Amino acid sequence: MKTLGEYIRELREKNDFSLREFAKRLNLSAPFVSDIELGRRYPSEDVLEKIAEALGISAEELRSYDTRVPISELKKLAKSSPAYGIALRKLADKKISPEEIIRIAEKKEKGHKEED
Structure with a gap:
């Protein structure tokens, strides 16, 4: 898609x-x-x-082409597990750029695909 x-x-x-x-x-x-x-x-x-x-x-x-998780879902996730909020705050405090966070997530996702 x-x-x-x-x-x-x-x-x-x-x-x-x-x-x-x-x-x-x-x-x-x-x-x-x-x-x-x-x-x-x-x-x-x-x-x-x-x-x-x-x-x-x-x-x-x-x-219909926007595949991002809706903000409402992200808020529910943060409420259900405060660890997400803490993790995001740590990333922001360390001044890690959004691009770097995306690269980390993509690298992690790639690793999971190779395991399958």
Whole structure:
């Protein structure tokens, strides 16, 4: 399945919009839109609505490509096990970047796949 960013890029290209042109239509910077397409950032609800409108599709269709765990689920997880909150605070205190946390998680996930 495509990621949200991949799907946005695919639709942008089908509509024959350059990255800069598309960003201008959205009143956003091209680097920000590029980061969304590359999965480095996720759009807010307002930006998602703008993107959907510019691409001529529903925001709900775009949301179906967002594979992140919903915030409500993360909050439930943190409430059920305070260790998650403590772990996140330790990461933040040590100034570990989000990118590094993602690399650690991906490395861990890769290790589990090799064990299977």
